[in-house]
Amino acid sequence: MALAKITSVSGRAVTVPGNDIDTDRIIPARFMKCVTFDGLGEFLFYDVRKNADGTDRVHPLNDARFKAATILISGANFGCGSSREHAPQAIQKYGFKAVIAENFAEIFFGNSVTLGIPCACAKREDIAKISAAVEKDPSTEVVIDVAKQEIRFAGQTVPATFRETARDALVNGRWDAIGELLDGIPAVKETAKKLPYLAA
Amino acid sequence: MPKSLFEKVWSAHTARTLANGQTQLIIGTHLIHEVTSPQAFGMLRDLGLKVLMPHRTFATVDHIIPTNELVEPYKDPLAQAMMDEVRKNCAEFGITFFDRATGKQGIVHIVGPEQGITQPGTTIACGDSHTSTHGAFGAIAFGIGTSQVRDVLATQTMALGALKVRRIEVNGKLRPGVYAKDVILHIIRMLGVNGGTGYAYEYAGSTFDGFSMEERMTVCNMSIEGGARAGYVNPDETTFAYLKGRPYSPKGAAWDSEVARWKSFASDPGCHYDDVVKIDAADIAPTVTWGINPGQGISITENVPSPETATSADDKAGIIEALAYMKLPAGAPIKGTKINVAFLGSCTNGRLSDFQEVAKYIKGRKVAPGIKAIAVPGSQIVALQCEKLGLDKILTEAGFEWRAAGCSMCLAMNPDKLIGDQLCASSSNRNFKGRQGSTTGRTLLMSPVMVAAAAVTGSVADAREVFAFTN
Numbered sequence: 001m002a003l004a005k006i007t008s009v010s011g012r013a014v015t016v017p018g019n020d021i022d023t024d025r026i027i028p029a030r031f032m033k034c035v036t037f038d039g040l041g042e043f044l045f046y047d048v049r050k051n052a053d054g055t056d057r058v059h060p061l062n063d064a065r066f067k068a069a070t071i072l073i074s075g076a077n078f079g080c081g082s083s084r085e086h087a088p089q090a091i092q093k094y095g096f097k098a099v100i101a102e103n104f105a106e107i108f109f110g111n112s113v114t115l116g117i118p119c120a121c122a123k124r125e126d127i128a129k130i131s132a133a134v135e136k137d138p139s140t141e142v143v144i145d146v147a148k149q150e151i152r153f154a155g156q157t158v159p160a161t162f163r164e165t166a167r168d169a170l171v172n173g174r175w176d177a178i179g180e181l182l183d184g185i186p187a188v189k190e191t192a193k194k195l196p197y198l199a200a
Numbered sequence: 201m202p203k204s205l206f207e208k209v210w211s212a213h214t215a216r217t218l219a220n221g222q223t224q225l226i227i228g229t230h231l232i233h234e235v236t237s238p239q240a241f242g243m244l245r246d247l248g249l250k251v252l253m254p255h256r257t258f259a260t261v262d263h264i265i266p267t268n269e270l271v272e273p274y275k276d277p278l279a280q281a282m283m284d285e286v287r288k289n290c291a292e293f294g295i296t297f298f299d300r301a302t303g304k305q306g307i308v309h310i311v312g313p314e315q316g317i318t319q320p321g322t323t324i325a326c327g328d329s330h331t332s333t334h335g336a337f338g339a340i341a342f343g344i345g346t347s348q349v350r351d352v353l354a355t356q357t358m359a360l361g362a363l364k365v366r367r368i369e370v371n372g373k374l375r376p377g378v379y380a381k382d383v384i385l386h387i388i389r390m391l392g393v394n395g396g397t398g399y400a401y402e403y404a405g406s407t408f409d410g411f412s413m414e415e416r417m418t419v420c421n422m423s424i425e426g427g428a429r430a431g432y433v434n435p436d437e438t439t440f441a442y443l444k445g446r447p448y449s450p451k452g453a454a455w456d457s458e459v460a461r462w463k464s465f466a467s468d469p470g471c472h473y474d475d476v477v478k479i480d481a482a483d484i485a486p487t488v489t490w491g492i493n494p495g496q497g498i499s500i501t502e503n504v505p506s507p508e509t510a511t512s513a514d515d516k517a518g519i520i521e522a523l524a525y526m527k528l529p530a531g532a533p534i535k536g537t538k539i540n541v542a543f544l545g546s547c548t549n550g551r552l553s554d555f556q557e558v559a560k561y562i563k564g565r566k567v568a569p570g571i572k573a574i575a576v577p578g579s580q581i582v583a584l585q586c587e588k589l590g591l592d593k594i595l596t597e598a599g600f601e602w603r604a605a606g607c608s609m610c611l612a613m614n615p616d617k618l619i620g621d622q623l624c625a626s627s628s629n630r631n632f633k634g635r636q637g638s639t640t641g642r643t644l645l646m647s648p649v650m651v652a653a654a655a656v657t658g659s660v661a662d663a664r665e666v667f668a669f670t671n
């Protein structure tokens with residue numbers, strides 16, 4: 001399975017501020033009553049984006065200035081809570097290609113990498129700078145350079161980290177592990193012989 | 201070299217190292233449920249793949265299943281569609297499905313142990329974050345996303361980097377009225393909701409040695425709420441006694457050899473830990489959350505924090521946001537806060553011992569007027585055990601509704617939901633905004649006995665006072 005080499009992602013950005021944004025907030029559980037991921041995008045951040053009657057609330061994703069954003073910026077411990085892959089799926093289906101945050105909850109991070117969504121960790125003060133630039137001019141082009149581990153925007157460059165295994169997987173086009181895992185089945189069968197509980 | 205259980209289980213299940221340095225780790229036991237598996241089967245079909253070890257894959261239904269409706273088709277067509285889907289997938293790929301008709305259906309983290317599928321020295325994965333529960337048996341158990349469910353279905357492995365291990369030792373005897381739930385709420389409060397990032401937690405010490413398997417499961421269940429990817433307790437005689445004679449436990453001569461093998465997985469004395477935390481059991485009080493994440497907890501005798509007491513700007517912002525959502529006055533006692541709903545159940549506290557403990561104290565008492573109180577056994581087997589002991593009668597006489605097995609009001613995927621900004625005293629594990637089904641609904645996490653105390657007084661109460669615990 002040939003996968004794209006994701007060395008960098010660029011586009012407009014939008015900030016959804018706050019720390020500890022959990023996956024229940026990213027995609028409320030009631031929208032998980034589905035047998036495919038299609039159509040999840042429209043429910044991204046639904047309960048903070050919409051009133052009970054379905055009308056819009058004040059939220060960065062409802063702000064016309066940021067409608068074209070493809071990079072999501074947030075705070076610390078982004079994606080905590082439930083392991084639902086529906087969260088990064090909703091983010092991707094909404095149209096985001098990457099997320100920048102101070103740091104990420106583990107399962108969310110792993111799920112995102114598997115979908116080819118780079119999750120860039122940046123320092124709080126640097127995130128504030130990117131957000132300020134985007135706020136001032138929503139057309140600001142933000143470049144997440146996965147290969148070089150940096151974020152460029154409005155003439156500035158700040159460092160970003162990705163966790164080495166994730167960075168490697170993205171830039172070398174092996175972010176979806178399934179191909180490699182299938183190749184390893186002979187080794188799996190060998191090791192499984194030593195684990196009595198796996199016997200059929 | 202002495203090794204931790206984590207290292208031993210990890211190396212026994214390592215098939216090989218992948219190009220990016222991650223491990224291709226064998227997942228011996230794969231548990232699936234209706235919410236996170238249908239898309240994975242879809243991906244499998246798209247790729248033309250099969251399930252590599254259907255005999256190591258077990259399915260049940262828990263999240264969407266209505267607990268007040270026993271006959272299909274369910275009123276909610278989406279719920280029925282998901283039910284049909286899991287049935288179809290299990291039949292097509294030859295997977296054991298603990299459907300309602302088997303009498304073994306229930307919350308996946310209750311079914312695995314109950315059936316003896318969850319065993320020491322094994323690796324377990326499930327598309328559900330509370331898979332950490334199974335660590336109570338000395339297994340390394342991971343919650344995974346749907347693409348990884350696909351990976352495990354197709355290859356019985358997943359790609360993963362090794363974790364660090366933090367030993368959390370709790371020593372001494374818990375004070376009366378303090379439960380396993382309080383232990384884990386205390387640990388998360390202490391170490392933070394992301395304090396466990398990059399770690400597996402090894403729970404140990406004399407408190408854990410004395411715990412039953414159900415108590416160990418309650419603690420391991422919420423490891424993920426502390427940010428830890430997995431949590432475990434080393435297997436011991438309590439573990440083996442629990443497993444003996446269960447449907448999937450080894451039988452005959454295999455029992456002894458398996459027990460010997462299981463024992464060999466326990467952490468060696470003197471092994472390396474990346475971090476060690478020690479807690480005195482006597483310092484733990486009945487704990488309740490006041491905020492919007494499980495780390496925002498206080499003892500029942502404390503006051504809700506106020507922004508002025510914040511230790512950092514982040515903490516301050518967190519307190520302001522949580523108080524606004526929870527509609528709680530800053531600095532006021534949590535005790536006495538009026539509740540609307542009392543929920544007993546979930547994979548954290550929906551087991552026999554939870555209902556036994558509540559029944560012991562609530563017998564002859566009544567739920568306060570106007571409070572909706574529901575008790576939801578975590579599995580059909582738990583339900584039956586409770587009913588045999590008459591616990592359901594005690595609970596219904598007190599004013600609780602007694603339901604069929606499922607996740608129920610732990611999350612908003614079935615008919616049980618909070619309405620408006622109702623405040624719920626809940627024995628579940630998450631108090632996130634909107635978690636219990638209303639976008640303004642409020643959740644206070646606590647032990648089952650504390651839920652019972654709140655139910656009978658109609659407000660957050662100190663169970664030790666309400667039920668006259670003696671020291």
Ligand code: SF4
Pocket residue numbers: 262263307308309328330546547548606607610611628629
């Ligand atoms: S009881 Fe709650 S936490 Fe447990 S599996 Fe069900 S929904 Fe998840």
